[in-house]
Amino acid sequence: MGDNIDVLVHEVGPRDGLQSIKTIFPTQAKLDWIKSEAAAGVPQIQVGSFVRPDLLPQMADTAEVVRQSLEIPDLTVAVLVPNLKGAQNAILSGAHQIGVVMSVSQAHNKSNINRTIAESLEDFRKIIEYRNQVDPERKTVISGGLATSFGCTISGPAPVRDVMWQAEQLLKLGADRLSIADTVGFANPRQVKDLFDELYRTIGKDVPVGAHFHDTRGLGLANAFAALEAGVRELDSCLGGLGGCPYAPGASGNIVTEDLVFMLESGGMKTGIDLDALMETRELMIHHLNGEPTQGTFVTAGPPLGFVAASNAA
Numbered sequence: 001m002g003d004n005i006d007v008l009v010h011e012v013g014p015r016d017g018l019q020s021i022k023t024i025f026p027t028q029a030k031l032d033w034i035k036s037e038a039a040a041g042v043p044q045i046q047v048g049s050f051v052r053p054d055l056l057p058q059m060a061d062t063a064e065v066v067r068q069s070l071e072i073p074d075l076t077v078a079v080l081v082p083n084l085k086g087a088q089n090a091i092l093s094g095a096h097q098i099g100v101v102m103s104v105s106q107a108h109n110k111s112n113i114n115r116t117i118a119e120s121l122e123d124f125r126k127i128i129e130y131r132n133q134v135d136p137e138r139k140t141v142i143s144g145g146l147a148t149s150f151g152c153t154i155s156g157p158a159p160v161r162d163v164m165w166q167a168e169q170l171l172k173l174g175a176d177r178l179s180i181a182d183t184v185g186f187a188n189p190r191q192v193k194d195l196f197d198e199l200y201r202t203i204g205k206d207v208p209v210g211a212h213f214h215d216t217r218g219l220g221l222a223n224a225f226a227a228l229e230a231g232v233r234e235l236d237s238c239l240g241g242l243g244g245c246p247y248a249p250g251a252s253g254n255i256v257t258e259d260l261v262f263m264l265e266s267g268g269m270k271t272g273i274d275l276d277a278l279m280e281t282r283e284l285m286i287h288h289l290n291g292e293p294t295q296g297t298f299v300t301a302g303p304p305l306g307f308v309a310a311s312n313a314a
Helices: 013-020 027-039 062-069 084-093 106-113 117-134 160-173 189-203 220-230 257-266 275-287
Strands: 008-011 044-049 076-081 097-103 141-147 177-182 209-213 234-237
Touching: 008 257, 013 027, 013 044, 013 076, 027 044, 027 062, 027 275, 044 062, 062 076, 062 084, 076 084, 084 097, 084 117, 097 106, 097 117, 106 117, 106 141, 117 141, 117 160, 141 160, 160 177, 160 189, 177 189, 189 209, 189 220, 209 220, 220 234, 220 257, 234 257, 257 275
Parallel strands: 008 044, 008 234, 044 076, 076 097, 097 141, 141 177, 177 209, 209 234
Antiparallel strands: none
């Protein structure tokens, strides 16, 4: 994280947003979106996922999107993978950061990636082993993603002890960082604060930790704020609030990038992101959505009179 950024906003729209809608973005439209958002100051973008194109045709061009995104100055190019094959393709693509997703819920893991948790952990071990073989300097960051960390629509609430156990396993296997996800919007702010407090007690403060929230019941930003209070400094979000887990019944959109940036900047936390330029990127994205619904309140109300973004303050 740069010296002039207090919170890293990780845009996941080109992956988590687009995988959840019917519209298939042309490759050039994805790249225009990514370039525009990077120019607005967004430091890290999840540009796609390496999955079977017959399962998620929206992600079929991920290798090409990664290739061209790597040419964008100062942008951390991130991708998501569900298994060893996807990770191998991602590592060979040159992506800077690879999120390996698995669920805390056994039932959700089986539904989402057709594996038991034990099988996913074994796959993760092989991914780390492969990364270390082909990338001995470990320039490729491997992030252990814990989906349904607060609960899921199949199994209900997730026991905190299960989250801690899985986080410890991922770190023992060699994860460089962790991403804690409220995949279907189960969490409330108190639960978020308690879980991240316990996580930092368990793994210490030296491991980078990101948080991923959905706004299923309107608590997305409140949960993000609770995570900030616990010490989290990396937050996922999606332009226009697109997205959701395609295999989770009832899942809705991610927290809205522009609303998150406004909350952070108005509260004195620098993101390095220009809100005006971000809103221009939103319009560019909407142009290709074919009427797919978007979310957000900042787009409707705009900034309050006298607003000065923390990143622009003297």
